[in-house]
Amino acid sequence: MSDDAPQGEEKKHRPIRSFVRREGRMTVGQQSAMEDLLPRYGLDPEQPLDPVQTFGRTAPLVFEIGFGVGDYLLGRATAQPQTDFIGVEVHRPGVGHLLSRVHAAGLGNVRVYSTDAIEVLDRCIADASLDELVIQFPDPWHKKRHNKRRLVQPSFARRAVRVLKPGGCLRLATDWADYAVQMVEVLNAEPGLRNLSATADYVPKPPERTLTRFEKRGERLGHSVFDLAYIRTPDTHTTSA
DSSP, rough: TTTSSOOHHHHHSOOOOOOOOOOOOHHHHHHHHHHTHHHHBBBTSSOOOOOOHSSSOOOOOEEEEEEEHHHHHHHHHHHOTTSEEEOOSOHHHHHHHHHHHHHHHHHHSEEEEEHHHHHHHHHHHOOOOOOEEESSOOOOOOOGGGGGOSSSSSHHHHHHHEEEEEEEEEEESOHHHHHHHHHHHHHHTTTTTEEEEEEESSOOTTTTOOOOOHHHHHHHTTOOOOEEEEEEOOOOOOOOO
C-alpha cells in the first residue's frame, strides 16, 4: 500500500478483532510470573506447534481459547494428567495468574500463548491436530453494531474444522441468548461439523466444565447458560479459512 493511500482505505483492510485489551494493573506476582514463567510455559506465536516436542510425548491435545484466569484449564489439566492442554489468552494478568498456579501445582501438561487466538490458529496449529477446541463465555459484543466482532463467525467455523481431528470436539458456552442463537446458526451451517444436540441446538452442561466467574456473574444477572458441542465429521476436506 502506498504511503499516500487514504486512511479509510487502510482501515478497511485491518482485521476485525474479537477482543480488546482491558488489562488494568498487574499484581507483582502476575508480573513476576510473566517474566519468570512465561519463558518456561509459553509458546512462540511465530512458530508452528509441535506437540510431541513441546510436551515430550504423544497425548490427546485440548486447546482453549480465552481462558481468562485459567480455572477451567487448571482444573482439567489437574484431573487429566494423561491429556495435554494449550490455552491462549490476550489478558496478561490472567496469563500471569494461570502461570503461577500451574507452576505451584507442578503441572507439566499445560502450555500457553499470550496473544490473539486467531493468529495462533492460522500460524501455529496444524491441520487435524486437536482433539478438542474449547471456547467459554467469549466476549458477546452485545451491541448490534459490534456483533461483527464476535469470534464465532463462518470463518471461525472453517478454522475449527481445519484444526480438529476427525471426530474431534468443539465445545462452547455463552450466557448471552442471542449469541447462542448465532453460534447455532453459524456452526449448524458448517458441513464439516455435526451438532451433538438431539434437538440440533444445545447440550447439557458437561461435567468437566467448572463454574467460572463469568457464569457466576451471569447467574447473578439472571442469564441462562447455553452449552454447545460439535464434532468434526470424518470425511471433511479441510481448507484454509
